Amino acid sequence: MSLSAVHGTLSSLKSCQADIGTGMDIVTDVAMDLAETQDQGDNPGIKEMEAMILECAKLDREINHFVDIVQQVTSEVNTQQQPEAMFSLSAKVKEQFTERIARLSDAELQSHPKVVAFMDSMKNSLNQANQESVENTExxxxxxxxxxxxxxxxxxxxxxxxxxxxxxxxxxxxxxxxxxxxxxxxxxxxxxxxxxxxxxxxxxxxxxxxxxxxxxxxxxxxxxxxxxxxx
The missing domain is CATH 3.30.40.10 (Zinc/RING finger domain, C3HC4 (zinc finger))
Structure with missing residues (x-):
């Protein structure tokens, strides 16, 4: 595999990240609809949406780390090196990626911008629903x-x-x-x-x-x- 092919793959991964972000926005919209029409406190649907958001955030984080590691490893490769030098890149990337992911904590996902936006949206939806129930003016x-x-x-x-x-x-x-x-x-x-x-x-x-x-x-x-x- 050539370096140009590697860069093409990274570009595809970044496009995938954009789709993940769009999906997270859609999940947040669905959860907000549920929060506005049902009791948020014990709503299993909202809990499922929250779990989905966290899974998407985890995948997004892993893609970020993978892209970062690939870019670091490939930057060290001289384009004039022998083709066989490329064969060691995959193992090197896999090793570094495994080590980095092992150090990550799921608690860190709570600081992901889309997760923060989801939690804020849920809180605001609940506050708005409570306010509307008290002030029923239109x-x-x-x-x-x-x-x-x-x-x-x-x-x-x-x-x-x-x-x-x-x-x-x-x-x-x-x-x-x-x-x-x-x-x-x-x-x-x-x-x-x-x-x-x-x-x-x-x-x-x-x-x-x-x-x-x-x-x-x-x-x-x-x-x-x-x-x-x-x-």
Whole structure:
């Protein structure tokens, strides 16, 4: 196997990771639907969704480690070396991967961004359901609500409605995923820290690890779009 074939395989794995992320978003949506319509406390369906999210997070983590190890091992290979040198790569990757996975703890999965988003979504869904059961008022002022939503749904970078809102754990501000990741990458290329783009925010070091997908906000944005299309 050539190095170009290895790189092609890694590219396929990264595409697979994107599909895993999409699947985790879908699982979170289903769990939120269950939480909004049933009792969350003892709901076996939600427990199954949580277990599924953790399994996906585990697979995503393993792919990350595998890709990292393959890249490290192949970077040490001189392209001018004899073909037989390639045969030892597979064993080396397998050995290092096995050792690294053995050191991992399932408890670490709780810090996976998609798992954090799932747990936050479940908590918010339960709080919302409890609030609605106490305050059974509907459509207090739809015009004001829509105006407020439009402000909250606007990305401070693109100035348009967010598609995949990300919440910053440090300052609690939201940005569209593509926009904020693009800004972080650009700043890294300039060897600079990324400042939160919200005017007046004192957070001067926004990092990708600080960002959590906000599934509740994404659902609200989608709900408003459906409402707007009907009206």
């Amino acid at each position: 459509e207090l002022d739809e015009d004001i609500a829509v105006t407020q939503s439009q402000v909250n749904f606007t990305c401070p970078l693109t100035q348009v409605e967010m598609v995949n809102p990300m919440k910053n754990k440090k300052c609690n501000h939201h940005y569209d995923e593509a926009a904020i990741l693009g800004l972080i990458k650009a700043k890294q290329g300039q060897k600079k820290k990324c400042r939160c783009p919200v005017v007046g925010c004192g957070n001067t070091d926004v990092r990708q690890s600080d960002l959590i997908p906000d599934q509740m906000l994404r659902r609200k944005i989608q709900s408003q779009k459906r409402h707007s299309s009907r009206t």
